[in-house]
Amino acid sequence: MADTVLVTGATAGFGRAITERLIHDGYRVIGTGRRAERLEELQQNLGEAFLPYPLDMMDRDSLRTLPEELPEGWREVDVLVNNAGLALGMGPAQGADIDEWERMIGTNVSGVVEITRALLPGMVARDHGHVVTIGSTAGTYPYKGGNVYGATKAFVSQFMRNLRTDLLGTHVRATNLEPGLCGGSEFSSVRLGDDEKAADVYRDTHPILPEDIAETVAWVIGLPPRVNINRIEMMPVCQASGGLAVVRG
Ligand code: NDP
Numbered sequence: 279m280a281d282t283v284l285v286t287g288a289t290a291g292f293g294r295a296i297t298e299r300l301i302h303d304g305y306r307v308i309g310t311g312r313r314a315e316r317l318e319e320l321q322q323n324l325g326e327a328f329l330p331y332p333l334d335m336m337d338r339d340s341l342r343t344l345p346e347e348l349p350e351g352w353r354e355v356d357v358l359v360n361n362a363g364l365a366l367g368m369g370p371a372q373g374a375d376i377d378e379w380e381r382m383i384g385t386n387v388s389g390v391v392e393i394t395r396a397l398l399p400g401m402v403a404r405d406h407g408h409v410v411t412i413g414s415t416a417g418t419y420p421y422k423g424g425n426v427y428g429a430t431k432a433f434v435s436q437f438m439r440n441l442r443t444d445l446l447g448t449h450v451r452a453t454n455l456e457p458g459l460c461g462g463s464e465f466s467s468v469r470l471g472d473d474e475k476a477a478d479v480y481r482d483t484h485p486i487l488p489e490d491i492a493e494t495v496a497w498v499i500g501l502p503p504r505v506n507i508n509r510i511e512m513m514p515v516c517q518a519s520g521g522l523a524v525v526r527g
């Protein structure tokens with residue numbers, strides 16, 4: 279049977295592109311997200327190889343019981359793509375909304391930790407599996423307003439590296455994929471709460487697109503089982519780090 283991939287956040291952006299690409303490549307995909315109607319729509323387009331599974335990454339109980347709750351025939355998840363996530367706000371830390379910080383930590387950190395912990399024992403028992411997490415260049419390079427969002431992505435980067443260490447001796451793989459400026463998703467609309475301001479983020483740029491992320495995920499999981507890609511940092515050609523800043527006077 280084809281490998282089963284669980285993609286969190288399949289209702290938009292990267293997650294949807296990854297789902298469509300992997301179904302096209304012959305995988306079976308469980309797609310999650312809060313917007314159930316979007317998952318249903320995907321199933322109508324993708325057919326029986328796609329299982330819509332509404333799931334909130336902040337719902338700890340549902341994440342903990344996930345392996346038993348999945349329908350029969352879908353419980354052996356071979357690949358987990360930890361994609362669901364969000365940034366909220368761009369202001370300085372001293373004025374930030376603490377509830378927004380909690381939502382980012384709850385989704386990007388606790389959600390990833392919970393679902394990984396829930397699915398990992400099955401992968402190890404079958405001695406076959408792969409956890410791919412979508413981190414960010416924000417986990418490495420600080421920028422103004424990146425505060426807690428960047429910190430959540432630094433957490434998952436180190437979490438994936440530490441997973442590799444614990445999984446040594448098994449055939450379960452772990453990868454952190456760290457993209458920079460990406461367009462074609464709802465990320466900036468969610469972050470800024472305004473479609474016009476979001477469009478401005480990409481004005482006169484050529485960002486990475488969701489299909490580029492999907493291509494990279496497909497490559498990483500399709501490599502021979504002896505190969506583990508630990509981390510990939512990817513940026514559009516129009517982006518580079520800005521160096522250190524100094525205030526004088
Ligand atoms: P989108 O906003 O387009 O998609 C985010 C996805 O995450 C949606 O499917 C959303 O589903 C899901 N999600 C968010 N919160 C929850 C939650 N509480 N429970 C379940 N699902 C949730 O953003 P992208 O596709 O751009 O982002 C995907 C990942 O890539 C994120 O982790 C992001 O941090 C990361 N990333 C994005 C970059 C970019 O520039 N776009 C660059 C680097 C990394 P729903 O709302 O239906 O629940």
Ligand code: 8X3
Binds near residue numbers: 414415459460
């Ligand atoms: C998203 C990329 O630069 O907006 O993770 O933080 S950035």
